[in-house]
Amino acid sequence: MKHTYLALAAASALSLASLVSVAHAEGQSTQATLSPTASQEPWGPLRHVHAGVLDVAYAEMGPANGPVVILLHGWPYDIHSYVDVAPALAAKGYRVLVPYARGYGDTRFLSDSTVRNGEPAAVAKDVIDFMDALQIKRAVLGGFDWGARSADIVATLWPERVKALVSVSGYLIGSQESGDTPLPPKAELQWWYQFYFATERGRVGYDKNRHDFAKLIWQSASPKWNFDDATFERSAAALNNPDQVAIAIHNYRWRLDLAKGEAQYEPLEKKLAQLPPITVPTIAMEGDANGAPHPQPEAYAKKFTGKYQFRLVTGGIGHNLPEEAPQAFTQAVIDADHL
Secondary structure (H helix, E strand, O other), rough: OOHHHHHHHHHHHOOOOOOOOOOOOOOOOOOOEEEEEEOOOEEEEEEEEEEEOOOEEEEEOOOOOOOOOEEEEOOOOOOHHHHHHHHHHHHHEEEEEEEOOOOOOOOOEEOOOOOOOOOOOHHHHHHHHHHOOOOOEEEEEEEHHHHHHHHHHHHHHOOOHHEEEEEEEEOOOHHHHOOOOOOHHHHHHHHHHHHHOOHHHHHHHHHHHHHHHHHHHHHOOOOOOOOOHHHHHHHHHHOOOHHHHHHHHHHHHHOOOOOOOOOOHHHHHHHHHHOOOOOOOEEEEEEEOOOOOOOOHHHHHHHHHEEEEEHHHHHHHHOOHHEEEOHHHHHHHHHHHOO
């Protein structure tokens, strides 16, 4: 039955054939430019830089010569998860960069022929391309959800580029092989949207209802966070990106081996499938009311072989920890930088 289901689901999944091949735009500029239209409080106009296959939109705060902190958001969230963290770190002298991931906000692919690939290695490589474009050799990385996974991957594959790491929910590196292992029914229930996305009905439904879908995820992932409509809509606007559906659907189908990745990332995915340790100084964090699927701290503590701390943030803090507990996240970044 499993193989029959996979075959049927794969038929509706995004395949590499239905995605178009990668083509790097020639003459990409690496000079950061300001967006003439986008203005996001509190950081003012967004900047743009050509990095790898993307024109990355990002916020920047703090002194240009300060130590660099890169903050990475998750799904279905955006850079406003760091709306309080970024200015707090900038006030401490950090150069804070908060990029929109592929498929979010004003970030765009440079070429229409580039694969709309959401596999973890591709999303993480975007971080390295972003650093290269801005000529940043090392940075403190902080993230949650997809952002924590990307930060973990960068710290694993390119540890020389990471001064320290703050990762909500700790070690989030996985593989298609690990995705084949069934979970207990209660745990599987938490991943309902992943199975929904495996169907064409799910893709169409997400495309049609992405704002309502995102609000449901926010509510279930942070059941004690009483965010208002303005806070939600400020972030949900990022989901209007023309590549959002393709990236999100491909990411979750890839995890179930229902969509192919790209050959260029296969060596990276093979390394990640070994679940290698993270050696850079790390502070892992968790909210005491995180309603999203997440590993238990004791399950991943030994995956961090460098200087390591775990911090549980109490008070009904859910999945979007940087926005729900900005002071705790800010302090973790500062402390990780000095581990």
